[in-house]
Amino acid sequence: MKKQNLKLPLWLRKIGLIFTILGPGLITASADNDAPGIATYSSAGSTYGYSFIWIIIVITIGEVVIQEMAARMGAVTGKGTADLIRERFGVKITAFAMLCLLLANLGTTVAQFAGVAAAGELFGVSRYISVPVAALLISFLILRGNYKNIEKLLLILCLSSLSYVITVFLIKPDWGLVLRDAITPNIQFETDYILAVLAVIGTTITPWGIFYLQASVADRGTDMAKYGQTRLDVMFGSAWGNIISAFIIITTAATLFTAGIQVNDAQTAALALRPLAGEWSSLLFAIGLLGASLLAVSVLPLATTYAFCEAFGFERGLNRPMRDAPIFYGIFGVITMVSMLVVLIPGLPLFRIMVLSQSLNAILLPVLLILVLILANDHQLMGKWKNGTVANVLSIGMTVLIFIVTVVLFAGELL
Amino acid sequence: MIYLSQLLNQKVWDAFGHVVGLLDDILVNSTEKQIAPVAALELRKARPELRLIDAKMIASLWPSITLKVDISKVEPYQPKGHELPLKKRVLDQQIVDIEGRRLVRVNDLQIARQGDSFFLTGVDASSSGLLRRLGLEGLSKSVGKAINKKIATHVIPWEFVASIEHDDPLRLSVSQSRLVQMPPADIAAILDDLDRHTSKALLQGFPNEELADTLEESSPEVQQAVLSQLHPERAADVLEEMDPDEAADLLADLDDQTSEQLLRLMEDEDEEDVRTLLAYPEDSSGGIMTTEFAHVPADFNVGQALDFLRSSEDALEDEFMYYVYILDEQGRLKGVISLRDLVTAPLDKPLSDWFDDDPVVVNPLTPQEEAAYLIAKYDLMAIPVVDPATHVMLGIVTVDDALDTVLPTAWKKKLPRFAGR
Numbered sequence: 001m002k003k004q005n006l007k008l009p010l011w012l013r014k015i016g017l018i019f020t021i022l023g024p025g026l027i028t029a030s031a032d033n034d035a036p037g038i039a040t041y042s043s044a045g046s047t048y049g050y051s052f053i054w055i056i057i058v059i060t061i062g063e064v065v066i067q068e069m070a071a072r073m074g075a076v077t078g079k080g081t082a083d084l085i086r087e088r089f090g091v092k093i094t095a096f097a098m099l100c101l102l103l104a105n106l107g108t109t110v111a112q113f114a115g116v117a118a119a120g121e122l123f124g125v126s127r128y129i130s131v132p133v134a135a136l137l138i139s140f141l142i143l144r145g146n147y148k149n150i151e152k153l154l155l156i157l158c159l160s161s162l163s164y165v166i167t168v169f170l171i172k173p174d175w176g177l178v179l180r181d182a183i184t185p186n187i188q189f190e191t192d193y194i195l196a197v198l199a200v201i202g203t204t205i206t207p208w209g210i211f212y213l214q215a216s217v218a219d220r221g222t223d224m225a226k227y228g229q230t231r232l233d234v235m236f237g238s239a240w241g242n243i244i245s246a247f248i249i250i251t252t253a254a255t256l257f258t259a260g261i262q263v264n265d266a267q268t269a270a271l272a273l274r275p276l277a278g279e280w281s282s283l284l285f286a287i288g289l290l291g292a293s294l295l296a297v298s299v300l301p302l303a304t305t306y307a308f309c310e311a312f313g314f315e316r317g318l319n320r321p322m323r324d325a326p327i328f329y330g331i332f333g334v335i336t337m338v339s340m341l342v343v344l345i346p347g348l349p350l351f352r353i354m355v356l357s358q359s360l361n362a363i364l365l366p367v368l369l370i371l372v373l374i375l376a377n378d379h380q381l382m383g384k385w386k387n388g389t390v391a392n393v394l395s396i397g398m399t400v401l402i403f404i405v406t407v408v409l410f411a412g413e414l415l
Numbered sequence: 416m417i418y419l420s421q422l423l424n425q426k427v428w429d430a431f432g433h434v435v436g437l438l439d440d441i442l443v444n445s446t447e448k449q450i451a452p453v454a455a456l457e458l459r460k461a462r463p464e465l466r467l468i469d470a471k472m473i474a475s476l477w478p479s480i481t482l483k484v485d486i487s488k489v490e491p492y493q494p495k496g497h498e499l500p501l502k503k504r505v506l507d508q509q510i511v512d513i514e515g516r517r518l519v520r521v522n523d524l525q526i527a528r529q530g531d532s533f534f535l536t537g538v539d540a541s542s543s544g545l546l547r548r549l550g551l552e553g554l555s556k557s558v559g560k561a562i563n564k565k566i567a568t569h570v571i572p573w574e575f576v577a578s579i580e581h582d583d584p585l586r587l588s589v590s591q592s593r594l595v596q597m598p599p600a601d602i603a604a605i606l607d608d609l610d611r612h613t614s615k616a617l618l619q620g621f622p623n624e625e626l627a628d629t630l631e632e633s634s635p636e637v638q639q640a641v642l643s644q645l646h647p648e649r650a651a652d653v654l655e656e657m658d659p660d661e662a663a664d665l666l667a668d669l670d671d672q673t674s675e676q677l678l679r680l681m682e683d684e685d686e687e688d689v690r691t692l693l694a695y696p697e698d699s700s701g702g703i704m705t706t707e708f709a710h711v712p713a714d715f716n717v718g719q720a721l722d723f724l725r726s727s728e729d730a731l732e733d734e735f736m737y738y739v740y741i742l743d744e745q746g747r748l749k750g751v752i753s754l755r756d757l758v759t760a761p762l763d764k765p766l767s768d769w770f771d772d773d774p775v776v777v778n779p780l781t782p783q784e785e786a787a788y789l790i791a792k793y794d795l796m797a798i799p800v801v802d803p804a805t806h807v808m809l810g811i812v813t814v815d816d817a818l819d820t821v822l823p824t825a826w827k828k829k830l831p832r833f834a835g836r
Contacts, residue, residue, distance in 0.1 A: 078610030086520065087507050091548035221611045221640055313509065313520020313540060317608065 033161045033244050035115020035293035036108060037203045039263075039354035041245050042272060044196045045252030046263040048188075050181035052249050055200055057182065060242040062398035063205045064235050065391050066369065069376045070210045071234045074217035075227055076385045081214045082311040084375050094311050097371055100364040102335075104207045105304040107357035109339035112300065114350040115293030117343050118266035121350075122286035128344060135340045138298045139332075143318065154298070157291025163284055164247045167276040173254040194409045199355045201402055202362030204242065208300060210372065211307050224385070248272075265351050301335040363406050369399045416570075417477045418539065419501055419524040420548050427458055427468075428479060429486040435468070436461025438480055441526070442498040443535045445586065451535040451573055453526065455492035456480075457500065467492040476526065476533060501535065504580065509609070510538060511577040513593050516601040518608050523547060525570050537570035544568065579613050591620045599625070603632035615644050623649070627656035630665070638665050643673075651680035658734070659685065660705050660816065663692035691809070700786040701779030703820065704800045704810035707732040710740040713749045717769065718762035735813050737796040741770050748801050748808040750774060777812065778803040787817035 033041075044052045070081065077084060086094045113131050120130030213234065222230045252272045256263060263269045270285035277284045308331055309316035315325040322329050342348070373395060376387045387395075419441065427435045436458030445451040453470045469492040474483040482489060499505065501524055512519050522544030527536045539547075546552060577590035594602055594617065606614040606629070618626055618641045630638050630653065642650050642665065654662045654677060666674040666689060678686050688706040695701025709730035711720040724730045724739065739757055741750040750770035760769050776799045777786050790798050790812070797811040 078612045083509075083610070090507055091522070091545060092550075095549060218610060219636075221636065312545060313518075313522065315517060319604070 033158070033241060033248070033292060034108075034112060034203075034296040035118070035289050036111035036199075036354040036358050037245070038161070038248065038289060038292065039111075039115070039118075039269065039351050040196075040199045040203045040358050041248040042252045042256075042263045042269040043351065043355055044200055045249035046256035046261060046268075046272070047196065048193070049253040049257040050178050050250065051184075051186040052196075052200065052253075053178065053182040053246055054185055055197060056204075056242055056246050056249065058401075059201055059204045060239060061394060062201075062401075063242065064238045065394040066205055066210065066372070066398065067213055067234050067238045068231055069372060069387065069391060069395060070214040071217045071230055072227070072385055073372070073376055073382070074214035075222040075224060075230060076382055078218050078221065080218060080307065080310050081211045081372065082307040084381070085371050086311045088375060088378065088381070089371065093371070097367060098308055098311050100367045101207050101211070101307060102304060104361045104364045105300055106335060106339060107360045108206065108208065109297065109300050109304075109335060110342045111354040111357040112293040112296045113339050113343040114348075114353045115289050116297070118350045118354075119286040119290035119293065122266050122270065122282045122289075127350075131340055131343050134294060134297065135336055138294060139336055142298060142302060154291050154295040157287055158295060160284060160288035160291065161244055161248070163273055163276055163288070164244065164251045167251045167273055168247050168254070171251070171254050171275045173250055178250060189408070189412065191409065191412055194405060194412065195356070195359050198362040198402075198405055198409065199358040200245075201405070202358040202360065202365065204245065205365060205398075206361055207365060207368050208303055210368065212299070212303055215303075215306075227385075263351065264349075269351070301332055301339075304335055305332040362402055363409075366399050366403050366406075369395070369402075373399065417526045417528075418544075418547065419506060419526060420544075422476060422480060422526075423502060425480055427456065427461075428481045429489065430474070430482060430484050431486075433486050435465055435482065435486055435489065440500045440502040441535075442467070442492075442494075442500050444497070445499045445535070445573075445578075445589075451499070453533040453535065454498050455494070464491055465489055467494065470533060473533065476528070499578075499586070504583075505538075505578060508578070508580075510540075510579060511590070511594060511605055512538075512540065512571050513575045513577055513597060514571065516597055516605070518605050519571070535573055537572045538576050539568060539570050541569040579609065579617060587616060588620060591617060595621060595625050599628040600632045602629045603634075603637070607634055607637055611640055615641055619644060623653050624656050627653050631657055631661045635665070635668050639668060642669075647676060647680055651677050654689070655681055655685045658705055659688040659707065660692055660703050663689045663702075664697070667693060667697070695779050698783055699779060700777045700781040700783060700798075700800050700812050701809070703783055703786075703816045704779070704812045705735075705816070706810040707734070708740060708797075708799075708808075708811045709733040709736050709738075709754075710742045710808070711766065713741050713743050713766065716763055716765050717757060717760045720757060720766055721762070735797060735811075738811075740799060740808060740811075741766060742808060745805075746808060747806040748774070748776065748799055751799065774799060776801040779809055783812075783817070783820040786812045787821050790814055790817045 073079075073081070073084065079087075082094075082098070085097055089097075113135070116134045117127035117131050120127055217230060217234075252263065252269075255272045255275065256268070261268055261271065263272075266285065266289065267282065270282040273281035273284050305328060306316060308314075309325075309328050314327040316328040317325065320328065343350070343353075373387070373392070375381060377392065379386055422438055422441070425438050427438055429435050437460050438456060439459040440457035441453055442455040442457060443451040444454045453473075455470055456468045456473065458466055458468065465486075468482070469490045472482045472484060472489055474481045506521055506524060509518055509520050511517075519538070519540035521538050521540060522542075523539035524535060525537045525539060526533055528534075543552075546554060575593075577593040578586055579590055580586060594605075597605075606618065609617075614637060618629065621629065626641075630641065633641075642653070645653065654665070657665070662685075666677065669677070678689060681689070691706060692701065692704070707729060709724055709727065711723050711727075715723060720739070730736065730739075736754055738751050738753050740748060741752065743749055750767075750772040751774040752766065752770040756769060775789055775793050775795070777789065779800055779802070781800075786798055789795070795814065797813045798817075799811050800809045801807070802809055
């Protein structure tokens with residue numbers, strides 16, 4: 001019962017300390033920069049150059065506000081998002097919201113497996129091997145309940161996204177130009193551009209990110225007197241993820257956009273890391289992609305299943321035997337199987353799928369945001385912790401913005 | 416059978432076919448333990464004085480909600496403050512199914528007529544309740560036909576349900592008295608799935624002994640959350656009720672200052688037991704041993720030993736007592752005898768003829784897995800823990816605690832809800 005870690009050497013404890021401090025930020029950052037995230041930012045940066053940075057700035061504000069809202073709801077109520085939606089809105093609206101969540105998360109899970117496939121192909125492994133192996137391995141680890149250590153390993157692999165930061169300082173972009181583009185709003189009215197904007201929004205502010213954050217804050221049982229600390233963690237984490245995203249855009253813009261290369265697959269995306277890693281760039285890129293997608297694959301199907309079962313009151317939890325919770329294990333299995341099989345469709349453009357899944361995320365996001373906004377403004381539920389004016393203005397603004405962009409997209413398609 | 420979902424938003428008619436309003440909620444009296452009579456109907460789109468209508472006025476609820484009298488003679492209901500609004504507080508919420516020992520979500524509520532009154536009879540937590548709410552009852556029937564099986568509507572009787580609202584003291588105590596009937600492991604599993612506020616509120620109302628039993632089965636997070644909310648005096652009382660090894664585990668997870676304070680508040684004997692255990696590493700035999708075991712002096716005969724056990728404090732505290740250990744004056748282990756052998760032995764024979772004088776032992780630093788292995792190998796129910804230098808017996812590792820190291824309890828295996836906890 002003595003604390004075992006007292007025996008660890010000092011240097012190891014110090015590293016451990018850094019990890020605890022970076023914990024929430026690191027996880028959120030990795031969630032932002034999962035496989036579809038890397039794909040989306042690379043593709044946007046290589047196609048539209050620095051001009052996408054200002055969009056990142058707008059999204060960062062939106063994400064910080066929305067994530068803080070979710071964290072606050074978790075801390076005040078101690079409940080998950082799905083719980084609150086069901087208890088406040090009843091069965092019909094819950095069913096609709098869960099359908100949207102299921103679709104969005106299914107799309108994102110497909111994208112994660114696409115990330116595994118793309119990374120595998122950089123290593124020279126066929127997707128027909130890498131994807132089923134990854135799916136089986138991760139499912140097995142999760143069902144056995146001993147994946148906590150694997151999570152740490154995957155987080156470390158994800159640190160390779162930091163290589164973009166290093167690359168930027170190696171290639172020394174024209175900071176004046178970057179800054180000018182970052183503060184000059186630039187809008188184009190073509191389908192591809194709008195899809196890219198939606199993808200960047202959808203990969204940064206995700207439905208599952210909201211569910212994930214609220215649940216983990218609720219589970220940690222934050223004392224409202226100490227909520228200030230949690231709020232700071234959450235805001236810092238959200239901002240941190242977006243700084244990395246901005247660096248991915250700067251890297252790809254400086255290396256690929258200027259060279260006239262558009263990222264359409266993993267090979268070209270990896271070229272952006274060439275100034276740092278030379279001929280090892282595709283290896284570095286593949287490792288980051290693999291770590292990020294495996295991490296997300298191990299969280300996403302499970303998170304979706306929990307939310308679904310929570311909302312409808314089905315027995316859930318990995319501590320329940322399969323015969324007691326058939327729906328729980330059934331949904332988990334179906335999500336994993338379906339997303340795996342989609343990726344295995346011959347000739348499927350992996351990178352395109354990764355980006356488009358995130359556009360879908362963004363299109364479905366307002367449904368969830370509206371519900372979350374109503375909940376966060378509910379005086380009975382939130383008491384004195386309900387939304388303030390600033391949070392409302394910014395988050396409603398973000399919701400409306402996404403909605404308008406979506407309308408423009410569909411209007412553009414129809415006209 | 417009438418379901419709440421079929422009644423909500425329906426028109427409420429008076430005796431002469433005038434619309435009084437739309438049904439918004441049904442209030443029941445649920446302070447009684449078993450039955451919950453309907454107290455009033457809550458209406459909207461009605462005249463302000465007709466928002467709440469006394470249940471006495473109801474002529475029928477199904478197929479249409481009609482009142483016995485003319486709209487002008489409808490008696491409003493005077494709320495007494497303890498009514499439970501079904502739509503607002505029960506429908507769509509989570510409740511504990513006491514019989515099924517699980518947490519369920521209320522998909523619908525069943526109301527029945529008896530004589531002139533209406534009662535809330537049960538909670539529908541089944542999938543057919545969900546489909547009814549979605550307006551897909553027909554689907555449920557045709558699916559049922561297709562698979563040639565009727566999709567069962569499972570209604571849990573209201574008396575076997577514990578609603579879990581932490582802000583309603585009256586009903587909370589009813590729920591607590593129902594929950595306490597369940598085995599502690601099941602209570603702990605349910606509390607682990609509940610939100611923190613509710614599980615804390617529920618546990619705090621438990622009697623000390625039940626609280627201690629439940630805490631033993633709970634995850635460290637729940638243990639700490641609950642303990643930190645108790646008054647230190649009561650926290651110490653609860654710790655005394657727990658098995659010393661479990662109490663030590665819990666205290667080891669607290670910060671040093673708090674655990675020191677609680678230890679001082681505990682009774683000296685319990686405090687000493689726990690302090691001994693706290694000194695051993697978590698994964699050692701010392702970490703999971705219990706210090707409460709039955710023992711007798713070596714020079715007794717069988718009859719004296721049995722008399723001694725009846726009055727021995729240590730024997731009383733040995734929850735398990737499968738074996739009786741034979742110690743010398745210094746507390747050194749001389750042998751072991753099973754209670755069965757002791758009881759069946761002739762009263763006047765010396766103990767030394769009957770006990771096993773070379774028992775298998777472990778020392779406090781022996782890894783748990785090894786203790787578990789020895790218990791399995793020699794088919795033991797408990798293994799004594801002995802100080803390697805002095806041979807003084809310190810405690811026993813029981814088979815259930817050893818089993819825990821091989822087959823972790825539910826919460827140890829459980830992944831956090833979102834894998835991020």
